[in-house]
Amino acid sequence: MTAIGIFGHLGRMGTAIADVIPDAGAKFAGGIDHGGDPQALARDCDVLVDFSAPGAIEAHLDAAEATGTPIVIGTTGLSSAHHERIDAAARAIPVLQTGNTSLGIAMLAALVREAAARLDEDWDIELTEMHHREKVDAPSGTALMLGEAAAGGRGTTLADASVIGRAGLTGARARGTIGFASLRGGTVAGDHSVVFAGDGERITLSHHAESRTIFARGAVRAALWLAKQGPGRYTMDQVLGL
Ligand SMILES: NC(=O)C1=CN([C@@H]2O[C@H](COP(=O)(O)OP(=O)(O)OC[C@H]3O[C@@H](n4cnc5c(N)ncnc54)[C@H](OP(=O)(O)O)[C@@H]3O)[C@@H](O)[C@H]2O)C=CC1
Ligand SMILES: O=C(O)C1=N[C@H](C(=O)O)C[C@H](O)C1
Numbered sequence: 001m002t003a004i005g006i007f008g009h010l011g012r013m014g015t016a017i018a019d020v021i022p023d024a025g026a027k028f029a030g031g032i033d034h035g036g037d038p039q040a041l042a043r044d045c046d047v048l049v050d051f052s053a054p055g056a057i058e059a060h061l062d063a064a065e066a067t068g069t070p071i072v073i074g075t076t077g078l079s080s081a082h083h084e085r086i087d088a089a090a091r092a093i094p095v096l097q098t099g100n101t102s103l104g105i106a107m108l109a110a111l112v113r114e115a116a117a118r119l120d121e122d123w124d125i126e127l128t129e130m131h132h133r134e135k136v137d138a139p140s141g142t143a144l145m146l147g148e149a150a151a152g153g154r155g156t157t158l159a160d161a162s163v164i165g166r167a168g169l170t171g172a173r174a175r176g177t178i179g180f181a182s183l184r185g186g187t188v189a190g191d192h193s194v195v196f197a198g199d200g201e202r203i204t205l206s207h208h209a210e211s212r213t214i215f216a217r218g219a220v221r222a223a224l225w226l227a228k229q230g231p232g233r234y235t236m237d238q239v240l241g242l
Helices: 012-020 038-043 054-067 080-089 103-118 141-153 213-226 236-240
Strands: 003-007 027-032 047-050 071-073 094-097 124-131 162-164 178-184 190-197 202-209 232-234
Touching: 003 012, 003 038, 012 027, 012 213, 027 038, 038 054, 047 054, 047 213, 054 071, 054 080, 071 213, 080 094, 094 213, 103 141, 103 190, 103 202, 103 213, 103 236, 124 141, 141 178, 141 190, 213 236
Parallel strands: 003 027, 003 047, 047 071, 071 094, 094 232, 124 178, 162 178
Antiparallel strands: 124 190, 190 202
8 A cells, every 4th residue: 555645744735635545545654744854754655745835845855865755746836946956856756746736727727728829919818816815825836837838838938928916007918928816815725717818809717626625636646646657757647647
């Protein structure tokens, strides 16, 4: 039985994941939060999942690498330095990093890429996301993933095309940009919409997470899949066979 260890195990996602591990025929190997020993946890499990905080990623990757343990990283708010560290770790161990572990978001990203590729730049692309009042990063990791999908469909990158938030005398919208707006409040598990705004008509592609269970099930599915892979950096599309 595959033993899964959780970084951030007392958090909202950590507890949701621990709840669904038995349903997947796997074993909860334990978890740590602030002050725990990442290497001790990594030694005690077959695969790790990380839903903690960006500041903890480096230590968690060090532990995974030192013990040769595959790791799923769901934590968001990552910088380009974090992504470079993940790339380096993936040369030695299996690593899957994603801003969203749900099946629905993987499908939405594919649809967004397709729509962005087929609709020309007369169709402006804007993303909105809403999350619970406790969320600490913005835009959400999922919004950035959907933005990357849109940018990929348009043959550009988010680094070149993104406009994150607007306020004051912004001037008119620049053609070809991809805009982001973030809302925070209440207990919303995660809502994302991608709007394609044309002349006189709009297409909106949306996903609504009704609870964290979808993320938790996806994280466990990803962990069980990753435990059987060799070193490399993987995506949810590969887990889900999309
Ligand atoms: N990829 C996906 O599908 C999803 C990703 N997420 C992401 O997962 C992350 C966690 O979300 P959520 O569970 O809501 O957050 P919580 O704040 O509820 O939980 C985070 C947990 O991580 C722990 N933690 C924080 N810093 C450290 C550290 N330096 N070392 C070890 N543990 C630490 C916290 O412990 P303590 O209280 O001791 O600080 C806490 O138990 C976020 O980045 C969120 O965006 C969320 C949902 C889905
Ligand atoms: O913090 C959350 O709650 C969530 N975070 C992820 C993100 O930043 O996209 C995934 C999900 O939307 C919930």
